[in-house]
Amino acid sequence: MTNSYSDLIHQTFEFPQEGFQIKNGYLEFHDIPLREIIEEYGTPLRISYLPNISRKIELAKKWFSDAIQKNGYDARHHYCYCTKSSHFRFVMDKVLSMDEVHLETSSAFDIDIIRHLSRAGQIKRSTRIICNGFKTREYLAKVSTVINNGYPFILPVLDNVDELSYYEKHIQLPVCNIGVRVATEEEPNFQFYTSRLGISRSKILDFYKEKIHTNPKFKLRMLHFFVDKGIRDSIHYWNEFKKAVTTYCQLKKICPELNSLNIGGGLPIRNSLGFEFDYSYMVDQIVSNIKQACDENQLPVPNIYTEFGSFTVGESGAVIFSVIGKKQQNDAELWYMIDNSIMNTLPDVWGIDQRFILLPINKWDRPYNRVNIGGITCDNSDYYNSEAHVSQLFLPKLSQGEKEPLFLGFFHTGAYQESIAGHGGIQHCLIPYPKHVLVDRSPNGKIDHSLLFDQQSSSRMLSLLGY
Ligand SMILES: Cc1ncc(COP(=O)(O)O)c(C=O)c1O
Incomplete structure (x- = not known):
């Protein structure tokens, strides 16, 4: 010994x-x-x-494209980088040097970064910008300005019902695409039951029917959810995932223009030499479960958006x-x-x-x-x-x-x-x-x-x- x-x-x-x-x-x-x-x-x-940043992006995109092919999934995966995990210019440069990588923002200053990179020619008109988070007036104003300037792929995700009235007043285009975030439930041993982020599941359908469906200015394109503990092969994760997919199907039945499901971030990274996680299995399960739910409801499958932050930069x-x-x-x-x-x-x-x-x-x-x-x-x-x-x-x-x-x-x-x-x-x-x-x-x-x-x-x- x-x-x-x-x-x-x-x-x-x-x-x-x-x-x-x-x-x-x-x-x-x-x-x-x-x-x-x-x-x-x-x-x-x-x-x-x-190099670890580009490698991670390539890996995740491959797991999704393999799962999409294997499951005969008739829609696309869009890889977004969640900027809050590291805003450094050198990170954004690396991320944006990759093919077809999109961005998710969380605050007003994030939009300034987007404008900066756009002026530098690093953000293409095909780059999608998903604006998440609770919006201050400054954040709302900046998002609205980018939309009014005609940038095609910016999508504010409503974190609460009041956010819509700001866009109603300030967006000057006849039609604006939006998303909504559905609040998930926390793990049973957590300090509170429902996440403060997003709109409670019990209110989302009525909110859509009363405020979005009736307003020709808004087209609901995306449902977003994020399980705080991350993507794990656990009962909690799959419960929350299934609830969100069910909400997607319920909404899709009354909102034909809805076409995207955003599953957020939370793909884990190696935090021990003993770490084990079967990424391709997990991605395959995500894709096949969405397909199964849509098939059962006779609905077309949505585009899948991910917003991996830690996974993109953590291991660098x-x-x-x-x-x-x-x-x-x-x-x-x-x-x-x-x-x-x-x-x-x-x-x-x-x-x-x-x-x-x-x-x-x-x-x-x-x-x-x-x-x-x-x-x-x-x-x-x-x-x-x-x-x-x-x-x-x-x-x-x-x-x-x-x-x-x-x-x-x-x-x-x-x-x-x-x-x-x-x-x-x-x-x-x-x-x-x-x-x-x-x-x-x-x-x-x-x-x-x-x-x-x-x-x-x-x-x-x-x-x-x-x-
Ligand atoms: C809405 C949203 N998307 C994506 C992420 C990124 O999560 P992660 O860094 O675990 O991938 C977060 C993290 O808090 C988030 O709140």
Whole structure:
């Protein structure tokens, strides 16, 4: 029985596995030599590996086109990228460089991004823009302006019944396409029963009959739903899915122009080396269940829209820290202190107990010990000490006076973390925001990297604070 960290990983998981391998004693992420990157840029460090974005889009589009073909499904799938999962320009550039990828927006400023990209020629007139979310007056006004300017494929999705009266007053075109979002029910153990997002299922049919059907200005084209816990092969998911498809069929019977079902986001990403999810099976089930319901009701099948956010960008991101200190607080509790904050850089860990793939970059030949990782803010909650597959954390043992620190990588962190953390803003305990490195591949396969943002400086943070 051997007991190095490397043995532990090889005994617990299939390893090496997609995206992760050891070369010359150091971890590589999609062949990126992390050791060189760390030597060049130092830590703490965010990395965005752009080829993972295009790969994910291609994969999901293929699963849908295969399922559509297999099931003889007579309508199309439209892949939308949900911009809120990462608004960075480099992400949008990559997404929009792909064929037939559409966008989903969530707020007024999102529409400014759309206008900006449109002026830059990156948004084609065939790109569909699905405007979701609760609309402030500013958001409503911006959506209406884009519609009035004659952009053909923008579709506001009504989050509540009042939204329609704004469009009624402000949209100057004779006909406007719209969608509606039906609220789903939360899991039984959640804090509330029905999601606040969307219009309750019991009201949607009457709302359509009374306010949309009677108004020649509006054509209802899309029904949207989103199950907050994501697309899982679980009883809860399939219940909510079936309810939404039933609502679609009920609406379609009285609204012939309805032609699209938007199933939202929520396709999961790998958050552990032990992660298993049969994507193509799940997509096939989604497509075949919609078809079956439509066949039973003798209705044509709808176009399927998806709005995958985490799935598009999540696996492109990584955050790397150095362990800068070790604290044995009692017989059982050993802390590895890192050179930044978990709370500030990976707020989902703190906010929703999100787990990511965590691996050391070096020292895989050492014995391992159970540890807690501590961030350097003074906050008790700034820690990480369990993994998705097991409620504890093991990392290589450290001895005194080592020349090279232990480097830790949190992987698949590319979605939501920067926007929730407030990239470049004021940080807890004024711990500066890490630098950010972009990694791409040139056409000949060579890995290129460059610094996108330097680590936040004291003067920038102080100026935000009014000094
Ligand atoms: C309406 C809607 N669509 C898409 C998404 C994206 O979800 P995910 O990032 O899990 O794919 C969200 C996330 O909150 C959402 O609210």
